[in-house]
Amino acid sequence: MEAVLAQNVYDRADFFAGYSRLGRSVHGLDGAAEWPAVRALLPDLTGLRVVDLGCGFGWFARWASAHGAAHVRGLDLSQNMIARARAETAGDGVDYQVSDLETAELPEASFGFAYSALAFHYVEDFGRLMRSVHRALVPGAGLVFTIEHPIFMAPSQPGWSADAAGRRVWPIDRYGVEGRRVTDWLASGVVKHHRTVGTTLNTLVDAGFAIRRVVEWAPTDDQVAANPALAEERDRPMFLIVSATR
Amino acid sequence: MEAVLAQNVYDRADFFAGYSRLGRSVHGLDGAAEWPAVRALLPDLTGLRVVDLGCGFGWFARWASAHGAAHVRGLDLSQNMIARARAETAGDGVDYQVSDLETAELPEASFGFAYSALAFHYVEDFGRLMRSVHRALVPGAGLVFTIEHPIFMAPSQPGWSADAAGRRVWPIDRYGVEGRRVTDWLASGVVKHHRTVGTTLNTLVDAGFAIRRVVEWAPTDDQVAANPALAEERDRPMFLIVSATR
Numbered sequence: 001m002e003a004v005l006a007q008n009v010y011d012r013a014d015f016f017a018g019y020s021r022l023g024r025s026v027h028g029l030d031g032a033a034e035w036p037a038v039r040a041l042l043p044d045l046t047g048l049r050v051v052d053l054g055c056g057f058g059w060f061a062r063w064a065s066a067h068g069a070a071h072v073r074g075l076d077l078s079q080n081m082i083a084r085a086r087a088e089t090a091g092d093g094v095d096y097q098v099s100d101l102e103t104a105e106l107p108e109a110s111f112g113f114a115y116s117a118l119a120f121h122y123v124e125d126f127g128r129l130m131r132s133v134h135r136a137l138v139p140g141a142g143l144v145f146t147i148e149h150p151i152f153m154a155p156s157q158p159g160w161s162a163d164a165a166g167r168r169v170w171p172i173d174r175y176g177v178e179g180r181r182v183t184d185w186l187a188s189g190v191v192k193h194h195r196t197v198g199t200t201l202n203t204l205v206d207a208g209f210a211i212r213r214v215v216e217w218a219p220t221d222d223q224v225a226a227n228p229a230l231a232e233e234r235d236r237p238m239f240l241i242v243s244a245t246r
Numbered sequence: 247m248e249a250v251l252a253q254n255v256y257d258r259a260d261f262f263a264g265y266s267r268l269g270r271s272v273h274g275l276d277g278a279a280e281w282p283a284v285r286a287l288l289p290d291l292t293g294l295r296v297v298d299l300g301c302g303f304g305w306f307a308r309w310a311s312a313h314g315a316a317h318v319r320g321l322d323l324s325q326n327m328i329a330r331a332r333a334e335t336a337g338d339g340v341d342y343q344v345s346d347l348e349t350a351e352l353p354e355a356s357f358g359f360a361y362s363a364l365a366f367h368y369v370e371d372f373g374r375l376m377r378s379v380h381r382a383l384v385p386g387a388g389l390v391f392t393i394e395h396p397i398f399m400a401p402s403q404p405g406w407s408a409d410a411a412g413r414r415v416w417p418i419d420r421y422g423v424e425g426r427r428v429t430d431w432l433a434s435g436v437v438k439h440h441r442t443v444g445t446t447l448n449t450l451v452d453a454g455f456a457i458r459r460v461v462e463w464a465p466t467d468d469q470v471a472a473n474p475a476l477a478e479e480r481d482r483p484m485f486l487i488v489s490a491t492r
Contacts, residue, residue, distance in 0.1 A: 151397065151418065157409060163417050167402060171415035175397065176464030176480040196483075197443050198460040211457040214444040218422030234422040237442075 009190050010078035018186030019056075019081075028059040033230060034146060034217045034239045038117070041144050041213055041243040045069045048112035051136065053101055053129075053145075054119025058085030058094065064115070065093040073111075075099040101129055106136035113137075116145040118239075121153065121192045126200070130207035137246040143209065144244075149216060149237040153181055153194045160232070170236035197240060204244050213243035255436050256324035264432030265302075265327075274305040279476060280392065280463045280485045284363070287390050287459055287489040291315045294358035297382065299347055299375075299391075300365025304331030304340065310361070311339040319357075321345040347375055352382035359383075362391040364485075367399065367438045372446070376453035383492040389455065390490075395462060395483040399427055399440045406478070416482035443486060450490050459489035 009015050023031035029039075046068035052061045055074030064072045074096040076082050082096045089096070101123050114133050123129050133143060152158060154175040163169045178199060181192045195203075201211055216237040219230040255261050269277035275285075292314035298307045301320030310318045320342045322328050328342045335342070347369050360379050369375050379389060398404060400421040409415045424445060427438045441449075447457055462483040465476040 151421065155415070156413060157411075161409060161417075163403060163407060165403075167419060169401070169417035169419050171407075171409050172397065172418050173413060173415050173481040175482050176462065196462045198462045198486075201447075201457065201460045205458060211447065212451060214447045216422065216442045216444045235419040236421050240444075 009187060010076075011080050012187055015187035015190070016078070016080050024059075025057060028057075029063055032117075033219060033223060033227075033233070034241065036220075037215055037217055038144065038146060038241055041215070041241065042115075043113060043142050045113060048141075049073075049110060050113045050115060051075065051106065051111045051133075053104075053114065053116035053133070054122075055085060055096065056081050056117075058089050058096065060115055060117060061085070061094045061096070062089055064113075065091070069093070069113075071095075073097065075101070075104060077101065104129075104132065106132050108135050109138050111136050111138070112141050114141070114143045114145075116143075118146055118148065120145055121147045121194075124193050126193070126195060127203050127206065130203050130209070134207045134209060134246055139246055141246045142212075142243065143204075143246070144242070146217075146239050146241045147200070148192065149240040150175065150194055150196050150200075151216075151236050152238045153192055158183060168232060168235060200240070200242070204242070209244040209246060211242070211244050213241070215241040217241055255433060256322075257326050258433055261433035261436070262324070262326050270305075271303060274303075275309055278363075279465060279469060279473075279479070280487065282466075283461055283463055284390065284392060284487055287461070287487065288361075289359060289388050291359060294387075295319075295356060296359045296361060297321065297352065297357045297379075299350075299360065299362035299379070300368075301331060301342065302327050302363075304335050304342065306361055306363060307331070307340045307342070308335055310359075311337070315339070315359075317341075319343065321347070321350060323347065350375075350378065352378050354381050355384050357382050357384070358387050360387070360389045360391075362389075364392055364394065366391055367393045367440075370439050372439070372441060373449050373452065376449050376455070380453045380455060380492055385492055387492045388458075388489065389450075389492070390488070392463075392485050392487045393446070394438065395486040396421065396440055396442050396446075397462075397482050398484045399438055404429060414478065414481060446486070446488070450488070455490035455492060457488070457490050459487070461487040463487055 029035045045064050047070050050064045050069045050072045052074045055061050055076050058074050061072040061074040072094045077100045082098050085096050161171050181194050217239040218234045224231050275281045291310050293316050296310045296315045296318045298320045301307050301322050304320050307318045307320040318340045323346045328344050331342050427440045463485040464480045470477050
């Protein structure tokens with residue numbers, strides 16, 4: 001019952017309505033402050049078959065298609081998101097499928113690049129998924145993904161507080177206690193799966209990947225100058241970005 | 247002037263006296279709660295030439311020698327520590343040198359395994375050191391090291407506090423601001439160099455290493471049962487353990 005709730009949250013009216021209003025949902029990739037750092041890790045997509053795991057409204061899928069990918073397949077559990085992705089995508093360079101990353105079986109040796117943005121932390125069996133992605137990639141192919149950073153996800157009370165001197169701090173606890181985290185974000189009772197940075201990377205290594213880059217995202221000076229509110233992201237990372245190759 | 251102060255803290259009387267009283271200084275490897283996790287990452291040392299970077303009193307160097315290493319070289323900046331290591335080591339399976347990891351030039355392709363415990367976070371130019379270690383290892387050789395975890399090192403006030411509900415929390419700030427951290431630990435004004443987990447791993451990759459294991463140490467159930475005070479280590483990691491191969 002809990003698993004079903006967790007999987008279906010994205011299509012709940014309250015979550016979907018909130019998700020649709022996020023800056024990154026309205027403005028696409030340029031509405032995501034970490035996108036320049038992610039983009040810097042992408043290979044040349046020219047001629048590659050690409051899979052986007054948890055594609056949401058299809059912003060990256062369309063971007064990859066426009067940047068030379070031979071074909072892009074977008075997968076998402078949410079029927080609402082897939083419906084909107086299809087409605088906003090023209091041409092035959094991209095197709096979308098409703099698919100649950102918890103159980104999806106990807107076709108073997110079928111993709112030259114795999115991408116995922118902020119989806120894997122909703123997946124409980126990350127090892128199974130990484131083995132499936134590894135099998136689905138051709139040798140030498142890349143995987144770039146972002147997840148909510150475990151420092152952001154771990155705490156019992158994941159929000160800023162102030163220390164005795166009035167300094168903004170992020171109160172960590174339970175970092176080493178992996179497993180479910182239930183938070184209210186866009187909707188109540190959203191289930192995520194906390195894994196440490198170490199466990200995330202070791203799972204990749206065990207699946208056969210080589211680690212290429214690990215970025216605990218923080219804004220650049222230019223980004224903070226343009227948007228001073230981003231400065232708090234230097235106090236604790238919200239996003240973990242990983243690049244690996246098969 | 248500052249660099250000289252940083253380098254010489256280990257031989258200051260106050261620091262050295264405090265260091266000598268630590269559980270891990272008195273009881274050796276078994277006095278370090280993270281040792282079983284580190285040991286699990288070690289290769290079979292039989293017949294290997296080993297270098298221990300920041301060897302302190304030589305506990306690991308002697309352990310490696312007793313566990314089959316062909317030869318162990320221990321390096322440490324502290325003349326006091328090297329003097330004591332020499333005094334406590336019998337036989338010719340281990341030698342010690344006073345050497346600054348900030349500038350040490352290791353002999354090329356000379357070691358089959360490199361080890362370091364809680365020393366690299368005192369080194370400012372980690373990239374230089376990793377390139378030097380990579381050159382000093384034979385192809386396929388392993389590197390296992392521990393550092394103070396950046397979650398532990400980052401904060402302006404690195405100590406436990408309580409949240410509004412009285413819950414023990416570790417107040418993070420400045421995680422994304424890399425560089426010097428000056429703390430009072432055993433002595434006043436001890437300089438460490440904060441790098442994120444990502445920067446630490448990327449530096450290894452850039453030097454040519456393959457990442458094998460990343461462990462953000464937390465105690466086992468058995469360890470907490472035997473020593474309940476260790477439970478707090480589950481709330482935030484104190485140690486980062488990395489295994490890599492050339």
